[in-house]
Amino acid sequence: MAPQQGTLLSYRPDIKVLDATIRDGGLVNSFYFTDEFIKKLYQANVKAGVDYMEFGYKASKELFDVNKFGKWKFCDEESIRSIVGDNDSDMKISVMADVGRTDLEHDILDKKDSVIDLVRVATYINTIPAAIDMAEYCKAKGYETSINIMAISTASDKDIKQALELIGQSGVDMIYIVDSYGSMYPEQIRELSEMYTEVGEKYGKKIGIHAHNNQQMAFANTIEATARGVSMLDATMSGMGRGAGNCAMESLIGFLKNPKYKLDPVLKFVQDEMLKLKKEGLVWGYDIPYLITGILNVHPRSAIECIKQERTDYSEFFQELWDKEC
């Protein structure tokens, strides 16, 4: 399975778009979306030709208080079914499971009893063996699976290669490049994409990318990866996601040349629903504190705090962060 590359006028049928609006956007509003919003998002994604829609996390109710989060942090089967019924569409449904924060035995049903198609396991590089165990468990239950290695910008090439080799030898279907800190430049994404797709080719795995917009690179990095054979592309409506957010669905769909993708349903959803969230006071998207955490290659938590406090002393913030984290 050679990774395919395309030009601007061609398109690659192997490319799949995954909408992560609820899952990554849920980190902005603690997963308190209305059912109406989720239903409209589902309909918009189906119309737009999106291939997978991620509904949220499968978080353990032992570890997280169900009264402190909206239901999409837990993604009970009945919650998803209340939106999609039996999902009588071509779009597949995905959830994310964090290593160490998921109660697999209790929360992952047999595939035959579930409307979920794909379980994506999120892990740091040092918990890859646990992630593989989780993914194999889900695979055995009948799901497509992926392993998403987060914060990849802080991992060494040696560790990445070893991780990819381990995952390559497992039953996992997809491996994701995740630039959690939004600190990577296209040149680095190019190199990572080549490392990942080499393993993908060797073991028959699809490679994906999940980019963050701290340096306004989420879209650029996503299409750079695409040009290097990466084929699972994450995006969110208006780029909604933690901190600086993600690759915007409207940018990605505007770029992709496959006529199955339609921009209009995305634009309508953005104008009708995403602007409302912004008006209600939810804050995400590029801002200078994120640029700074991106440049320093550190977690965006300090930038989120900086923006929450409405601090604009960027020079001071940079120095503080340097002292604290570098």
Add this chain to the structure above:
Amino acid sequence: MAPQQGTLLSYRPDIKVLDATIRDGGLVNSFYFTDEFIKKLYQANVKAGVDYMEFGYKASKELFDVNKFGKWKFCDEESIRSIVGDNDSDMKISVMADVGRTDLEHDILDKKDSVIDLVRVATYINTIPAAIDMAEYCKAKGYETSINIMAISTASDKDIKQALELIGQSGVDMIYIVDSYGSMYPEQIRELSEMYTEVGEKYGKKIGIHAHNNQQMAFANTIEATARGVSMLDATMSGMGRGAGNCAMESLIGFLKNPKYKLDPVLKFVQDEMLKLKKEGLVWGYDIPYLITGILNVHPRSAIECIKQERTDYSEFFQELWDKEC
């Protein structure tokens, strides 16, 4: 003179950064900046290691009413000197002259009488011969010169090649790729950079890039061009510029590895001065109407109007624009 390429850990001494905040930002506020702002910008650029600062246009006072624009649309010698004196710094001073809108004989002094170092001639592809005449005139007066071919995303490869050949054979020092509509993707910038640097190598010209941020690609396209041997890089503080604006200086300086470039003076200028402009009501930067004109590869004027009218019916706007311009 082979164009140099670098890696993320090396740096290329041939790279020069040009601050175009007043010139492109002046399109947002009709060039009404305070002298205090300009002085602080000058000081910040000097401290940041910026190589050129563009003060504005040399627009003809026959064609434009001096009462309808701030003085940086005209850049009289005394206006610039009131800020920089004899410019006792390592930073060079630049102005822009539009083809057909500049009164060369009247407004371009002999270099020995001027504090200006570089005259950049802005042209569309169909007025290249006039642009070359203008640039040769300025060259003969003793200035460095560049020709900036605007709206390059609408020109054919054949026309671009012919234009480059003509400019190559002239005395002009630099040739700029200008993505006026912010519609280009890094893949296209890569190809253009290769076309331009080939001519640059053949004739001993430096190649530059001036990017717009309609698709949040200004920074990505700028560093993509850099990786392909382009060495004159335009940026503006907070990306200030017409419509979606430009490559942000804070992003670019944060990226460049040459220790002569300092981020702190840029951050301080942004927090102290650029935020003030935004608070006063000036509007620029990425927004969905710009994404739409970018995708459709048309002039951003309709998007500017759309945002001015506070329209958020993006789907409708897209259809209107398609009918009108495509």
